[in-house]
């Protein structure tokens with residue numbers, strides 16, 4: 001049987017996933033055949049999941065976290081919307097969710113499958129949630145206000161404490177999507193966590209900046225009631241209820257998340273944050289030096305105004321780059337992206353200009 005070459009990351013510049021940590025790879029292999037969806041049968045992986053949730057809580061500044069390892073940010077966001085809808089059943093039968101237009105498209109999926117209205121509101125000139133627009137969209141039927149901490153297109157962090165106030169004043173919950181940013185925020189200047197603002201739920205994905213294997217997302221609730229709002233009865237399992245969206249789940253993802261966090265929290269993640277932040281600042285400077293407009297990186301993600309034909313020429317040279325809705329080239333400084341790889345990218349950029 002022919003085996004194709006494994007994925008190499010040399011020229012992958014726009015992905016939010018990366019090479020897993022060696023300990024994550026090893027753990028994934030050992031737990032490939034386990035199912036954390038059946039914790040009474042696969043006890044060891046269930047213990048690892050509890051450890052992973054505890055560490056995610058530490059990373060997010062939440063001392064007594066309630067949550068689980070999801071299949072990714074999409075599942076976590078869908079479940080956060082579902083929990084808010086279910087917990088608001090006695091308040092409204094016509095629920096809506098208010099989110100900045102920078103929110104990931106998984107919220108569109110959530111709204112669609114859950115029968116909830118999604119109200120996307122504009123961002124400000126610096127690509128963060130516009131608080132006046134959020135306030136104007138919230139009403140008595142709002143069950144959830146969403147903030148993004150590390151947006152997919154620009155790496156922007158919304159003004160989370162203000163969003164919490166708006167949500168709670170309206171009797172709604174507040175969810176923050178830190179799927180990508182969650183492992184960077186503890187070290188960033190705009191440091192922000194559950195400890196700084198009483199948000200209700202958080203998405204934070206080990207398979208992005210946490211260096212776990214895919215699939216490993218994370219969903220945390222401040223209160224046990226958040227998770228309980230998702231539980232359904234499981235008559236023929238040893239355990240009596242299940243809060244996850246999927247049934248059978250990847251023990252590989254769960255075990256790898258626990259292993260990666262064990263190896264890297266906090267010092268390894270801090271070192272990587274500092275490296276990536278320096279790299280993003282250097283790369284933004286290099287682009288500016290070439291007369292290219294750059295969105296100032298807040299977290300290590302650089303969006304730059306590289307004209308369409310150049311973008312295509314770079315893709316032809318093998319660079320895996322993608323563009324934002326407003327046609328900016330995105331470079332995400334993930335662990336596999338180095339000064340060397342960005343130097344050869346710049347050399348190719350100079351060659352095609």
Ligand code: 0PR
Pocket residue numbers: 014015016017071072073074075077104106148150151152177178179180205217321322323
């Ligand atoms: N929330 C945020 C902020 C995200 O960036 C993403 C994924 C998700 C949720 C959903 O996570 P899962 O994919 O794990 O379910 N982010 C981008 C995506 O849609 C990453 C991306 C975007 C990668 C564009 C490459 C690219 O060209 O996959």
